[in-house]
Amino acid sequence: MPDPLTIADAADALRDGSTTSVALTTAAIEAADAGDAGLGVFISRFADQALEAAADADRRIAAGAGTPLTGIPLGIKDIITTAEGPTTAQSVVLDRAWGQGDAPVAARLRAAGAVIVGKTSTMEFAIGTPDPEKPFPIPRNPWDPATWPGGSSSGTGAGVPAGMFLGGLGTDTGGSIRMPAAYCGISGLMPTFGRVPKSGCVPLGYSLDHIGPMARSARDCALMLAVLAGYDASDACAVDEPVPDYAAALDGSLAGVRIGYDRLARVSGALEDPALPGLFDATLAALAAAGAEVVEVELPYYAEMVTADMVTMVAEAFAYHAPDFETRWTDFAAGTRRMLGSALYYSAADYVQAQRVRRVGQKALARLYEDVDLVVTPTAATGAPDLSEVDDLLTPERMATIFTGYWDSVGNPVISVPMGFTAAGLPLGVQLAGRPFEEALVLRGADAYQRRTDWHLRTPAPTSVPATA
Amino acid sequence: MSETPDPVATLVALAEVSPPEAEMAALRDGYAAQRAAVRALYAVAEARYEEPALIFSARP
Numbered sequence: 095m096p097d098p099l100t101i102a103d104a105a106d107a108l109r110d111g112s113t114t115s116v117a118l119t120t121a122a123i124e125a126a127d128a129g130d131a132g133l134g135v136f137i138s139r140f141a142d143q144a145l146e147a148a149a150d151a152d153r154r155i156a157a158g159a160g161t162p163l164t165g166i167p168l169g170i171k172d173i174i175t176t177a178e179g180p181t182t183a184q185s186v187v188l189d190r191a192w193g194q195g196d197a198p199v200a201a202r203l204r205a206a207g208a209v210i211v212g213k214t215s216t217m218e219f220a221i222g223t224p225d226p227e228k229p230f231p232i233p234r235n236p237w238d239p240a241t242w243p244g245g246s247s248s249g250t251g252a253g254v255p256a257g258m259f260l261g262g263l264g265t266d267t268g269g270s271i272r273m274p275a276a277y278c279g280i281s282g283l284m285p286t287f288g289r290v291p292k293s294g295c296v297p298l299g300y301s302l303d304h305i306g307p308m309a310r311s312a313r314d315c316a317l318m319l320a321v322l323a324g325y326d327a328s329d330a331c332a333v334d335e336p337v338p339d340y341a342a343a344l345d346g347s348l349a350g351v352r353i354g355y356d357r358l359a360r361v362s363g364a365l366e367d368p369a370l371p372g373l374f375d376a377t378l379a380a381l382a383a384a385g386a387e388v389v390e391v392e393l394p395y396y397a398e399m400v401t402a403d404m405v406t407m408v409a410e411a412f413a414y415h416a417p418d419f420e421t422r423w424t425d426f427a428a429g430t431r432r433m434l435g436s437a438l439y440y441s442a443a444d445y446v447q448a449q450r451v452r453r454v455g456q457k458a459l460a461r462l463y464e465d466v467d468l469v470v471t472p473t474a475a476t477g478a479p480d481l482s483e484v485d486d487l488l489t490p491e492r493m494a495t496i497f498t499g500y501w502d503s504v505g506n507p508v509i510s511v512p513m514g515f516t517a518a519g520l521p522l523g524v525q526l527a528g529r530p531f532e533e534a535l536v537l538r539g540a541d542a543y544q545r546r547t548d549w550h551l552r553t554p555a556p557t558s559v560p561a562t563a
Numbered sequence: 564m565s566e567t568p569d570p571v572a573t574l575v576a577l578a579e580v581s582p583p584e585a586e587m588a589a590l591r592d593g594y595a596a597q598r599a600a601v602r603a604l605y606a607v608a609e610a611r612y613e614e615p616a617l618i619f620s621a622r623p
Contacts (some may be wrong), residue, residue: 424583
């Protein structure tokens with residue numbers, strides 16, 4: 095387990111000489127040696143290259159150069175290309191010749207001096223559920239290896255609390271950064287759509303895909319976003335907006351900030367975990383203690399935005415995979431087939447209507463944001479499901495317990511941070527969402543909350559990590 | 564247009580994919596609820612004259 099636990103603290107320690115990148119990276123490699131067989135965090139590991147990069151980072155830091163990410167061990171979800179080798183998207187279908195070299199986000203992290211320790215597990219093509227019939231690891235949750243870490247950024251979510259890296263990249267099309275962040279007790283930011291270039295990432299939903307940081311704290315996410323954000327012409331959806339100094343905005347105060355909250359209990363109903371209401375109340379109290387004014391709101395067009403996210407995601411993904419579906423249907427994982435097969439329900443007109451309703455939802459939400467600066471909801475109504483029950487998540491009743499797809503439909507920035515534990519000791523998360531391109535305020539709200547809580551610093555007991563799968 | 568007796572079979576044939584029978588059954592089970600959810604999108608009055616959130620540029 096690397097020490098310190100956070101990127102921010104590690105960056106300070108690297109500069110005051112109390113640690114080195116080689117030491118941090120070695121600790122991360124040792125944690126992976128001990129735990130990866132049981133937790134299924136990695137698809138591929140780059141220990142030798144990582145140690146070389148760490149030694150180079152130490153030289154840069156000793157020379158007074160580098161960035162806050164220099165020398166920091168990170169993991170990258172294996173649907174994003176890196177120079178070290180083929181990307182799998184956790185699929186036997188994907189052409190291994192696809193995607194040579196670093197994606198823009200990987201190149202930016204590498205240029206900032208980050209140490210890439212490996213490619214992390216997902217669900218096939220970032221959708222579906224784990225499939226034991228396929229030749230890939232089954233990701234497990236460090237808080238209870240009998241449970242799922244969430245997905246689809248499963249390995250990045252599990253690897254942070256397990257100490258296998260200090261942060262990493264996930265992708266989010268319906269909640270794939272925030273769901274594993276919540277289930278694994280870490281922070282995960284979905285930036286505004288277009289804020290971070292997504293070229294070099296295997297597409298799931300062209301108009302929904304986001305790449306974003308996952309790490310212990312909102313401050314760590316801010317440090318990573320400062321490197322990841324910015325226009326790149328290789329992504330037709332990338333937006334040329336100035337990149338502010340996200341970390342500089344983290345002053346711990348929410349004075350003058352008005353926060354709307356929606357419990358969404360009307361959506362999850364009886365499946366809501368009994369611990370959630372009290373923890374959510376405590377979260378609101380902590381935000382108020384930071385100076386925020388907290389008022390109840392109702393997210394407009396909630397059901398319609400969730401439907402639009404699903405219609406758009408599966409239709410766009412089906413178009414991408416159609417040639418392989420025709421000839422290699424059973425080579426896809428069962429959960430992938432089940433999820434993407436639902437694209438057959440929808441017509442071309444349905445797809446266009448979903449895009450019209452997304453505009454309606456965006457405008458209604460913009461009106462809500464005339465009254466409040468941030469919106470807070472639970473990330474999911476329950477803790478991580480048992481792996482034996484994970485396929486049940488694909489039923490409408492269980493999917494309704496995950497409150498993430500709304501924000502993909504509208505494209506606003508949103509972070510999930512830990513807000514406590516269920517009675518069974520499984521993490522629960524809370525989302526803070528802002529106006530488009532106001533990641534700085536989203537991060538400031540989450541950081542202010544984390545200055546008053548320590549949920550994000552909790553670590554699962556090593557004894558809960560099995561030596562083998 | 565009249566409803567076919569097995570719309571899922573028609574849609575599967577149109578897509579030229581071949582799910583095994585168990586997956587066909589699952590697709591049939593989910594069909595009605597998903598269609599109802601999509602029909603609800605057409606019931607959003609504000610969408611009547613809304614432009615879709617699609618991206619197109621004359622520059623490739």
